[in-house]
Structures are given as C-alpha cells and as structure tokens.
Amino acid sequence: MPSPILTPAPPEPRERRRRVAALLTARRVDLLLLLVAMVWGSSYLAAKTLTGTVGVTVILSLRFLVTALALAVIWLIWHRRRTTRREAATGVVLGFTQAAVLILETHGIAGTSATNAGLIISLVVVFTPVTESIAFRVKLPRTVFVAGVIAVVGVCLLVSADGFAAPGPGDLLVLAAAAVRAIHVTAVSALTRGRGFSALNLTLVQSMVCALLYTAADFRGALRAVQGFGPGEWLGVLYLGLVCSVFAFLVQTWAIQQTSGSRASLLMGTEPIWAVLIGITIGQEPLALLGFAGAALIIGGTYLGARAESRHRLALAPPRTAAVDS
Numbered sequence: 427m428p429s430p431i432l433t434p435a436p437p438e439p440r441e442r443r444r445r446v447a448a449l450l451t452a453r454r455v456d457l458l459l460l461l462v463a464m465v466w467g468s469s470y471l472a473a474k475t476l477t478g479t480v481g482v483t484v485i486l487s488l489r490f491l492v493t494a495l496a497l498a499v500i501w502l503i504w505h506r507r508r509t510t511r512r513e514a515a516t517g518v519v520l521g522f523t524q525a526a527v528l529i530l531e532t533h534g535i536a537g538t539s540a541t542n543a544g545l546i547i548s549l550v551v552v553f554t555p556v557t558e559s560i561a562f563r564v565k566l567p568r569t570v571f572v573a574g575v576i577a578v579v580g581v582c583l584l585v586s587a588d589g590f591a592a593p594g595p596g597d598l599l600v601l602a603a604a605a606v607r608a609i610h611v612t613a614v615s616a617l618t619r620g621r622g623f624s625a626l627n628l629t630l631v632q633s634m635v636c637a638l639l640y641t642a643a644d645f646r647g648a649l650r651a652v653q654g655f656g657p658g659e660w661l662g663v664l665y666l667g668l669v670c671s672v673f674a675f676l677v678q679t680w681a682i683q684q685t686s687g688s689r690a691s692l693l694m695g696t697e698p699i700w701a702v703l704i705g706i707t708i709g710q711e712p713l714a715l716l717g718f719a720g721a722a723l724i725i726g727g728t729y730l731g732a733r734a735e736s737r738h739r740l741a742l743a744p745p746r747t748a749a750v751d752s
C-alpha cells in the first residue's frame with residue numbers, strides 16, 4: 427500500500443512572525459530610504475495645500491522655525507559638538523543658497539500642481555552632474571546629456587495637458603529651483619569635501635539662516651499666522667518642519683552610512699514617483715495622457731542620468747590597493 431502524501435504543516439504564527447521580523451530587519455535600511463522618498467514626495471502636496479491659506483514666505487518662515495528649534499533640541503541632547511568658525515561660515519553660505527532654492531520651489535508649487543512640481547524638481551538629478559563637471563572640470567559621458575534631453579522632453583509633455591503649450595509661471599519657477607538646487611548641491615560638495623564638518627551642525631546653521639531670512643521678510647505675516655492658524659494649518663507646518671525636514675534628514679544621514687551611495691540614490695530617486703501617486707490619489711490632481719508620457723520620460727531620464735554619472739564616477743575613482751604585510 428503506497429504511503430500517503432504528507433503535506434508540510436503550516437508554520438506556527440510565532441515562526442511566521444519571526445520570519446517577517448527577520449525580513450524587515452534585513453531590509454530596514456531600504457524601507458527607511460523609501461520612506462524618506464515618500465515623505466519628500468508628499469511635501470509638494472503639503473506645501474501646495476498651505477499656499478492656499480497664507481503666503482509662501484510665511485509658510486517657509488514657520489517651517490524653518492520649527493526645523494531649527496527641533497534640530498537645536500537634538501543638538502543639545504545628543505550632539506553638543508562645538509561649531510567652528512569655518513563650519514559656521516560654510517553653513518551661512520549654504521543657508522542662503524538653500525533659502526533661494528525653497529523660495530523658488532514653493533512659489534512654483536503655488537502656481538502649478540504638486541504632481542508637476544515633484545516631477546520637474548527631480549531634474550536636479552540631471553542638472554547636478556553638469557554643474558559639478560563645470561565646477562570641478564570633469565568631463566561627463568554623453569549618456570548624461572542624452573538623459574537630460576529625454577527629461578526635458580518629458581517636462582514639455584507634462585505641461586502640455588491635452589495639447590502642446592508653453593510651461594506656466596509655476597512650472598518655470600520649479601525648473602529654476604531645480605537648477606539652483608543643483609548649484610546648491612555642488613556648493614555643498616565643494617565647501618565641505620574632506621573638511622570633517624558635522625552634518626548636524628551644518629544643517630542647524632542652514633535652518634537658522636533660512637528661518638531668519640524668511641521671518642525677517644514677512645514678520646507681521648508670520649505673527650498673524652501663528653495667531654490665526656487652526657489645527658489643520660499647524661499640522662501641515664509641523665509635517666513640513668519635523669517630518670519632511672528633521673526626520674528625513676536624520677534618517678537619510680543614518681541610512682546612507684549603512685548602505686552604498688548608489689543604492690541610496692536609487693531608492694531616494696523614487697521621490698517623483700511618490701509625488702505623482704500622492705498628487706493624483708490624495709490631492710485628486712488630474713493628469714492627461716500626455717502628462718503620463720511626460721512623467722515616464724522624466725523618471726526614465728533622471729534614472730538614466732543618475733546611473734550613467736554614478737558609473738562614470740566609479741570608473742574615475744582610483745583603484746584600491748591591497749594592503750601588504752610588513
């Protein structure tokens with residue numbers, strides 16, 4: 427008589443939970459970087475929502491007052507590393523460039539959709555290698571420029587709606603913000619490379635500079651907003667200041683130390699995808715067929731450019747020599 431076919435018993439609930447916990451532990455860095463990308467992708471809709479209630483400068487003032495205060499508390503509790511004069515001066519310079527990026531970006535968001543803003547700002551991935559090649563006199567592979575052309579064609583399709591049209595003022599401001607952000611990223615690299623600066627100190631100084639600039643630009647407006655904001659507006663400000671700035675910065679800094687730069691860039695490069703998904707689903711923003719085609723070209727072009735630049739940088743890096751025993 428043939429032996430009956432034995433089917434394996436299903437795993438016990440405790441064993442199943444252990445396997446899930448082990449998988450999450452192994453992938454926690456990837457998941458956290460994806461969470462950072464999702465948070466940044468959602469920031470465009472959060473900022474867009476707030477621009478309907480108060481001015482752009484007021485939003486940025488309150489956002490960076492919250493950010494600077496939270497970072498100062500973190501510095502007092504866990505860090506307390508003294509900021510050097512050179513570190514402070516560098517932070518001030520980068521604070522001005524960061525302030526320029528955000529004023530352009532947020533004014534642009536006020537004049538276009540959150541979906542468009544999230545996609546157009548992703549062009550910084552293509553612009554940055556170009557600004558770095560000019561600053562450091564490094565020749566770029568042709569693929570980076572091809573990727574840039576693909577992404578720009580995508581922008582043209584994105585803003586065309588149901589027919590070809592010129593970009594609106596909001597789209598152009600976000601495009602300018604992407605270009606200035608590329609300059610800002612290049613400045614960060616040029617001013618901090620090999621100097622051993624504290625990332626927390628630099629970010630704190632930058633946030634303080636942004637908070638002072640925006641608050642000085644519209645102090646009365648910020649004061650009126652503090653007095654008149656309801657729970658919804660404060661929730662938006664706290665989300666931008668604590669989640670999109672403080673949380674995302676700290677998680678990004680920790681996660682990049684746990685994985686490769688290429689993998690981190692790839693995971694955080696999903697930001698425009700999240701911007702599209704959140705804008706369409708939560709924000710109920712329409713996107714025509716040409717817009718979907720443009721979104722695909724922007725995402726594909728930025729991914730192609732990032733990969734080409736990363737491979738080119740690795741090829742130029744000096745080979746590591748094996749240690750010789752003495």
